[in-house]
Amino acid sequence: MRLVIVGAGIMGVTLATLARELDPKLEITLIERLSGPAMSNSSVFNNAGTGHEANCELNYTPVDEEEIAVDKALLIHAQFNVAKQFWGYLVEQGIVKDPASFIHATKHCTLVAEDSIDLLRRRYQEMSKHHFFDSMMFSDSHDEIQSWIPYTMEHRPKSERMAATKIEGGTDVNFQAVTEEMARYLSHQGVNLELNTHVKRVHKSPTGTWLVEALKNGNALQYKADKLFVGAGGGAFPLLKKSHLPSSSRFAGFPVGGRFLGAEISEKDAKHYNAKTYGKAKVGAPPMSVPHLDLRAANGRHYLLFGPFATFMPILEKGRGFVEYVRSMRLHDIPNLLNVALEHFPLVKYLVSETFKGKENMFLELENFAPGIRNKFDWKIVQAGQRVQIIKDGDLQMGTEIVVSEDLSYGTLLGASPGASVSPEVMLRCLEKMLPEMFEQEAVKQKLSDIFVSTDLKQLMTEPDVYKAAKAKANKLLNI
Numbered sequence: 099m100r101l102v103i104v105g106a107g108i109m110g111v112t113l114a115t116l117a118r119e120l121d122p123k124l125e126i127t128l129i130e131r132l133s134g135p136a137m138s139n140s141s142v143f144n145n146a147g148t149g150h151e152a153n154c155e156l157n158y159t160p161v162d163e164e165e166i167a168v169d170k171a172l173l174i175h176a177q178f179n180v181a182k183q184f185w186g187y188l189v190e191q192g193i194v195k196d197p198a199s200f201i202h203a204t205k206h207c208t209l210v211a212e213d214s215i216d217l218l219r220r221r222y223q224e225m226s227k228h229h230f231f232d233s234m235m236f237s238d239s240h241d242e243i244q245s246w247i248p249y250t251m252e253h254r255p256k257s258e259r260m261a262a263t264k265i266e267g268g269t270d271v272n273f274q275a276v277t278e279e280m281a282r283y284l285s286h287q288g289v290n291l292e293l294n295t296h297v298k299r300v301h302k303s304p305t306g307t308w309l310v311e312a313l314k315n316g317n318a319l320q321y322k323a324d325k326l327f328v329g330a331g332g333g334a335f336p337l338l339k340k341s342h343l344p345s346s347s348r349f350a351g352f353p354v355g356g357r358f359l360g361a362e363i364s365e366k367d368a369k370h371y372n373a374k375t376y377g378k379a380k381v382g383a384p385p386m387s388v389p390h391l392d393l394r395a396a397n398g399r400h401y402l403l404f405g406p407f408a409t410f411m412p413i414l415e416k417g418r419g420f421v422e423y424v425r426s427m428r429l430h431d432i433p434n435l436l437n438v439a440l441e442h443f444p445l446v447k448y449l450v451s452e453t454f455k456g457k458e459n460m461f462l463e464l465e466n467f468a469p470g471i472r473n474k475f476d477w478k479i480v481q482a483g484q485r486v487q488i489i490k491d492g493d494l495q496m497g498t499e500i501v502v503s504e505d506l507s508y509g510t511l512l513g514a515s516p517g518a519s520v521s522p523e524v525m526l527r528c529l530e531k532m533l534p535e536m537f538e539q540e541a542v543k544q545k546l547s548d549i550f551v552s553t554d555l556k557q558l559m560t561e562p563d564v565y566k567a568a569k570a571k572a573n574k575l576l577n578i
């Protein structure tokens with residue numbers, strides 16, 4: 099069976115690694131247009147590196163008529179704990195030599211001002227009932243919050259009422275580093291890793307085989323696939339259009355870029371502020387624009403990152419041009435795009451105004467979040483990655499969707515959130531959908547139970563003992 103994967107970001111490489119581990123007989127080819135794996139959205143500063151497990155992100159617990167819904171938070175937390183089990187396995191097998199090369203324990207905090215204190219308190223009461231979040235702490239004491247997340251409080255007047263929650267066991271993840279380690283392993287395992295190879299078109303031959311047409315250094319190449327997975331970020335949209343699958347006309351892409359303010363800091367400062375602190379999104383802002391101040395670790399150095407500041411850039415991926423985005427659309431997409439622009443006018447207005455936000459205004463927001471921090475460090479603007487949200491049947495969606503063709507031969511991942519953090523769980527589900535027969539094999543079942551304590555999200559949610567065993571094993575292997 100020939101499995102071809104387009105895109106060597108964390109999604110494509112994770113799918114390849116899972117497939118390789120579960121069935122070493124598969125012939126796997128991984129095709130990437132750039133010169134290495136994880137150079138687009140999965141690259142270290144193209145994203146915020148939060149191990150999203152709903153410890154601190156208010157957008158995962160929406161409020162509807164005073165009711166706080168925790169279902170999404172539970173789902174993401176469970177998915178992240180499947181991810182940690184997989185990454186723990188990579189360490190156990192020596193595929194990743196040192197877990198500190200990609201994952202670090204850090205506090206996950208939420209910080210809100212006076213008008214949201216009651217809401218945060220109720221959210222804390224609701225969430226901490228569940229075994230996923232039973233270690234969450236709440237405080238509205240200035241001094242206590244300062245001891246948790248010093249930079250956000252040290253120079254804030256005591257008269258400003260604030261509240262925060264804290265979970266000690268959150269993570270900062272360098273998704274690039276773990277992807278590179280997996281790719282290195284795959285290249286020693288007989289997986290064909292084709293770099294600098296841009297897939298231009300995919301189509302199905304009359305025999306049912308997928309033909310993947312690509313360009314490498316100006317030369318045309320063709321690959322044949324029995325199963326084709328496109329994990330090409332924003333680049334997945336044009337390939338889906340060209341696939342001529344019936345579902346292709348239902349999808350279009352709505353791009354949202356991001357910028358951060360970033361500063362390198364000393365080890366001493368990193369110890370002082372070992373946290374990721376999430377605030378509250380502005381009215382009209384998309385969920386991924388929640389402001390946050392993050393400690394990041396990369397290549398043995400420490401950084402602070404603040405943002406993201408959303409941008410409206412009509413491109414498929416960072417570094418690709420406007421023309422490619424326009425070319426990725428079909429005539430029938432135009433009414434859908436216009437419909438989204440009209441229906442989500444506040445969002446479009448917000449994105450356009452954010453795009454033109456100057457450095458001074460970015461600093462104002464930073465100072466509002468962490469008074470006095472501007473002059474402490476040498477901040478630079480960091481252009482982050484590009485999310486392409488899904489427009490499906492004319493509706494804008496903020497989530498991720500796996501689209502698999504009816505004959506199961508073509509799979510693709512569209513959309514953005516919560517992204518890299520849940521990649522092992524999402525890619526496992528994708529493999530289950532595309533290769534159901536593989537999961538019938540006894541050897542595969544055995545291998546799955548070697549890798550994971552449990553991948554059953556419901557079981558993790560409802561059986562505290564199983565969850566705790568899975569988490570304890572993964573945390574030990576990951577040294578967090």
Ligand SMILES: Cc1cc2nc3c(=O)[nH]c(=O)nc-3n(C[C@H](O)[C@H](O)[C@H](O)COP(=O)(O)OP(=O)(O)OC[C@H]3O[C@@H](n4cnc5c(N)ncnc54)[C@H](O)[C@@H]3O)c2cc1C
Nearest residue numbers: 105107108109131139140146148297331333356517518519
């Ligand atoms: C500002 C921002 C902040 C984020 N913060 C977080 C966070 O804190 N936590 C989190 O979990 N997630 C976060 N994310 C999301 C995360 O970055 C993505 O979910 C993840 O990187 C997606 O991985 P991927 O493999 O799908 O995409 P990518 O890493 O973009 O990989 C896709 C690959 O496909 C290649 N490709 C594209 N088209 C072709 C083609 N035609 N032929 C060959 N190759 C092709 C690209 O070159 C690229 O290498 C953030 C994203 C952004 C933009």
